Amino acid sequence: MICRILGPRAGRRCLAAVGVVLAVAVAGCGSDDSSTSASTSPDSGDTIAVGVLHSLSSFMAISEVSVKDAELLAIDEINAAGGVLGKQLKPVVEDGQSDWPTFAEKAQKLISEDKVAVTFGGWTSASRKAMLPVFERNKALLYYPVQYEGLEASPYIFYTGATTNQQIIPGLEFLKEELKVKTLFLVGSDYVFPRTANKEIKAWAKANDMKIVGEEYSPLGNTEYATTINKVKKANPDAVFQTINGDSNVAFWKQFSNAGLDAKKLPVISVSTAEDEVRGVGIKNIVGQYVAWNYYQTTPGERNAKFVKAYKAKYGSDRVTDDPIEAGYVAVHLWAKAVEKAGTTDVEKVKQASKGLTYDAPEGKVTVDGSNQHIYKTARIGKLRPDGLIDTVSESDEPIKPDPFLKTYDWAEGL
Amino acid sequence: MDVIFNQLFVGLSIASILLLVALGLTFTFGQMNVINMAHGEFIMAGAYTTYVLQTAFGTGLLTLSFGLALPAAFLVAGTLGLILEFLVIRRLYGRPLDTLLVTWGVGLMLQQLARDIFGAQNVSVSAPGVLNGGMEIAGVSLSYSRLFIIAIVALVVVVIASYMKRTPAGRRMRAVMQNRSLASVSGVRTRRVDRTTFFIGSGLAGVAGVGISLLGAVGPTIGLNYIIDAFLVVIVGGLGQLRGAILAAIALGMANSFIEYGTTASVAKAGVFLLIVLFLQWRPQGLVVQARRGLAS
Numbered sequence: 001m002i003c004r005i006l007g008p009r010a011g012r013r014c015l016a017a018v019g020v021v022l023a024v025a026v027a028g029c030g031s032d033d034s035s036t037s038a039s040t041s042p043d044s045g046d047t048i049a050v051g052v053l054h055s056l057s058s059f060m061a062i063s064e065v066s067v068k069d070a071e072l073l074a075i076d077e078i079n080a081a082g083g084v085l086g087k088q089l090k091p092v093v094e095d096g097q098s099d100w101p102t103f104a105e106k107a108q109k110l111i112s113e114d115k116v117a118v119t120f121g122g123w124t125s126a127s128r129k130a131m132l133p134v135f136e137r138n139k140a141l142l143y144y145p146v147q148y149e150g151l152e153a154s155p156y157i158f159y160t161g162a163t164t165n166q167q168i169i170p171g172l173e174f175l176k177e178e179l180k181v182k183t184l185f186l187v188g189s190d191y192v193f194p195r196t197a198n199k200e201i202k203a204w205a206k207a208n209d210m211k212i213v214g215e216e217y218s219p220l221g222n223t224e225y226a227t228t229i230n231k232v233k234k235a236n237p238d239a240v241f242q243t244i245n246g247d248s249n250v251a252f253w254k255q256f257s258n259a260g261l262d263a264k265k266l267p268v269i270s271v272s273t274a275e276d277e278v279r280g281v282g283i284k285n286i287v288g289q290y291v292a293w294n295y296y297q298t299t300p301g302e303r304n305a306k307f308v309k310a311y312k313a314k315y316g317s318d319r320v321t322d323d324p325i326e327a328g329y330v331a332v333h334l335w336a337k338a339v340e341k342a343g344t345t346d347v348e349k350v351k352q353a354s355k356g357l358t359y360d361a362p363e364g365k366v367t368v369d370g371s372n373q374h375i376y377k378t379a380r381i382g383k384l385r386p387d388g389l390i391d392t393v394s395e396s397d398e399p400i401k402p403d404p405f406l407k408t409y410d411w412a413e414g415l
Numbered sequence: 416m417d418v419i420f421n422q423l424f425v426g427l428s429i430a431s432i433l434l435l436v437a438l439g440l441t442f443t444f445g446q447m448n449v450i451n452m453a454h455g456e457f458i459m460a461g462a463y464t465t466y467v468l469q470t471a472f473g474t475g476l477l478t479l480s481f482g483l484a485l486p487a488a489f490l491v492a493g494t495l496g497l498i499l500e501f502l503v504i505r506r507l508y509g510r511p512l513d514t515l516l517v518t519w520g521v522g523l524m525l526q527q528l529a530r531d532i533f534g535a536q537n538v539s540v541s542a543p544g545v546l547n548g549g550m551e552i553a554g555v556s557l558s559y560s561r562l563f564i565i566a567i568v569a570l571v572v573v574v575i576a577s578y579m580k581r582t583p584a585g586r587r588m589r590a591v592m593q594n595r596s597l598a599s600v601s602g603v604r605t606r607r608v609d610r611t612t613f614f615i616g617s618g619l620a621g622v623a624g625v626g627i628s629l630l631g632a633v634g635p636t637i638g639l640n641y642i643i644d645a646f647l648v649v650i651v652g653g654l655g656q657l658r659g660a661i662l663a664a665i666a667l668g669m670a671n672s673f674i675e676y677g678t679t680a681s682v683a684k685a686g687v688f689l690l691i692v693l694f695l696q697w698r699p700q701g702l703v704v705q706a707r708r709g710l711a712s
Contacts, residue, residue, distance in 0.1 A: 056535070057527065059636045065535035190681045218680035221640050223631045224432075226425040226561075227675040227683075233556075234418070247640060250537055250632035258558040258630070260548050280537025280632055 461624020496617020
């Protein structure tokens with residue numbers, strides 16, 4: 001279109017240039033080892049195609065590549081143990097390019113061209129919301145491995161990350177009970193997850209006599225937090241609740257520490273900084289601060305030791321495991337277990353078989369809740385230690401029943 | 416009152432970062448009219464240079480490795496720029512749209528290259544001990560790393576200004592910028608001047624990368640966070656005008672700081688864009704305009 005406006009000669013040159021850029025872009029995306037497509041139906045032959053759809057390029061690659069790695073590790077493990085229903089799993093890896101419409105497109109491609117039996121993918125809530133109608137329309141399955149803001153339960157999505165009552169609310173309770181926080185400042189990125197999460201936090205705070213003394217949002221990719229930090233300092237809260245995502249997260253922590261603040265002067269609890277992100281932040285900028293998740297690399301137990309060892313053996317000893325990585329790994333195993341139980345990859349039957357299904361995950365035993373397809377998870381509050389790993393300082397007595405719509409909480413009425 | 420001083424310092428700090436990322440562009444875009452979308456990736460290369468040196472020297476010699484990173488990043492990014500100029504851009508002079516598309520593609524390739532070499536995750540660059548923390552004067556908190564960036568920018572500006580004004584090479588550069596054909600018939604080897612200009616412009620992006628590694632993430636896509644701001648500074652300042660770029664950076668930094676304090680970061684970003692649109696309606700050629708008599712535009 002643009003090229004046509006320029007007239008025939010310049011237009012041809014322009015087209016050539018566009019061609020070059022497209023070629024480059026394609027070359028950049030297709031570099032993954034296993035992105036070959038299989039145009040077979042899921043059950044045909046002796047392989048089953050499964051989709052893996054994460055951002056492998058642009059700004060979300062920072063987080064999502066590790067989750068993709070964990071999913072491929074789980075697929076390898078299942079294949080080494082004889083596959084599913086006696087067939088080997090064949091991953092079809094696609095790049096969502098940190099672009100939400102691309103996630104929807106690639107999801108459709110996986111379903112209709114590659115005929116995958118299931119797709120594991122997504123990170124940001126925006127990408128999940130973009131893929132949701134595609135999976136519902138095609139009656140296909142998506143396993144979404146990241147904690148999120150709740151208020152959703154699609155019949156075609158399994159949520160293996162935490163919902164609000166398994167992460168954010170335990171985090172708030174920890175602040176209230178253990179740190180005796182009375183005033184709280186909310187800092188987040190400006191998109192659906194932080195906005196919704198903060199709405200829930202405000203409702204909770206109102207019912208729990210905690211005062212919200214400030215609320216600040218910054219665009220995704222923001223690099224400048226000096227003003228936000230000045231506002232926090234001026235409001236002088238007891239603690240900060242942080243929901244900043246991506247590169248901005250690093251900028252926030254570095255500048256927070258540059259401004260002379262630390263865990264002793266002003267504790268911050270984050271629900272989007274995990275071990276993988278800490279490596280880019282620089283541990284001395286964040287040591288002693290708090291995070292809320294369901295799994296840490298240090299989570300005790302033989303099962304986790306085995307998982308951490310396998311992950312490091314496959315991807316390098318400098319790599320770390322964290323909550324979304326574990327949730328991606330668990331997603332693949334949960335699906336495989338459901339398929340074995342159902343005896344087929346048929347979506348409706350797999351969903352039926354998943355109800356009440358349990359799996360011995362690195363984070364402990366997890367159970368699929370049949371009514372909303374989330375999983376029971378243990379909430380764990382962690383504290384950053386000087387080597388960049390996270391110690392659990394408080395955890396729920398047992399796995400918490402997922403309640404994405406917060407129906408069991410009076411204060412959440414009207415959200 | 417201390418709010419105003421605090422925000423003045425924040426504004427100055429933002430201005431220094433804006434100027435740092437835009438200085439290189441005042442050469443490549445301002446002087447040579449090359450829209451180099453890979454400029455952000457040269458910034459990234461500079462940031463990764465800091466990381467590589469830091470890993471090589473270990474944490475015991477942070478100050479030394481950081482000091483070395485400044486010239487090293489200049490050379491690394493400058494060399495990348497030279498290669499880009501030699502392989503691609505010199506074939507596309509006078510074709511801005513093609514240059515834009517192709518350099519965007521090159522930027523994507525460099526991002527992927529960084530991802531393949533260093534991994535998709537951000538890497539950690541630690542500030543040397545002397546730059547940790549800050550001081551407080553009359554209620555204004557001044558962090559050392561921000562003061563350090565302001566100092567780097569001031570130093571770079573002084574060096575560039577004297578290079579352009581006082582050295583023969585700088586004079587040749589200005590001659591080519593003001594009238595390429597006349598410079599050429601007067602015996603200036605314009606091709607060589609182009610190469611030097613591109614080398615310096617790209618090298619300065621590398622220096623910017625070292626500076627921002629103190630305040631932000633170091634990862635394959637950090638260039639994307641700064642490239643738009645860099646172009647804005649150059650356009651608002653007036654093409655190729657060092658003085659204009661300085662004024663523009665300060666104006667944008669202050670506007671950002673005070674609008675954000677009164678509203679939110681998102682509103683500030685939109686507000687600054689709105690101000691720029693209005694300003695360019697009124698003064699499309701930017702803050703500082705070079706008076707010229709030539710017919711060439």
